[in-house]
Amino acid sequence: MKKIKGSCLCKNIVFEIFNECRYSVLCHCTMCQKSNAEFSNYTKVKKENFKFSKKKNLKWFNSSKNFKRGFCSNCGSSLFFQSRLSNGEIAISSGSLDSKVPVKGHIFYKDKKSNLTFSKLHKKYSQSAQGF
Numbered sequence: 001m002k003k004i005k006g007s008c009l010c011k012n013i014v015f016e017i018f019n020e021c022r023y024s025v026l027c028h029c030t031m032c033q034k035s036n037a038e039f040s041n042y043t044k045v046k047k048e049n050f051k052f053s054k055k056k057n058l059k060w061f062n063s064s065k066n067f068k069r070g071f072c073s074n075c076g077s078s079l080f081f082q083s084r085l086s087n088g089e090i091a092i093s094s095g096s097l098d099s100k101v102p103v104k105g106h107i108f109y110k111d112k113k114s115n116l117t118f119s120k121l122h123k124k125y126s127q128s129a130q131g132f
């Protein structure tokens with residue numbers, strides 16, 4: 001069984017992904033700009049393939065009508081993005097993982113703030129998280 005581990009900076013939140021970690025996308029939406037950095041890098045897995053080993057200090061912030069963001073209230077690491085409706089999936093900040101995940105493309109590219117170019121990533125998604 002393929003297993004990928006991840007954690008926040010202070011390791012009060014530790015988790016594992018089993019059998020799955022397809023790819024990640026760079027999200028340029030204005031909410032990620034505020035909560036992560038100029039853009040975020042998320043991978044998404046089924047909840048059944050995700051397990052917390054430790055979740056001390058895990059807090060959820062309802063960032064919009066339909067979505068919430070999970071973070072560590074001790075070290076401030078922004079870790080998760082999840083639908084508030086239960087759709088059985090959880091998006092995980094790729095930077096929190098102890099393994100590399102290939103970046104496949106972009107979402108909300110029109111909102112991109114950085115002047116960085118991403119010449120190796122030709123695939124761009126529209127103004128939605130659907131391509132994720």
Ligand SMILES: [Zn+2]
Binds near residue numbers: 012075077
């Ligand atoms: Zn932490």
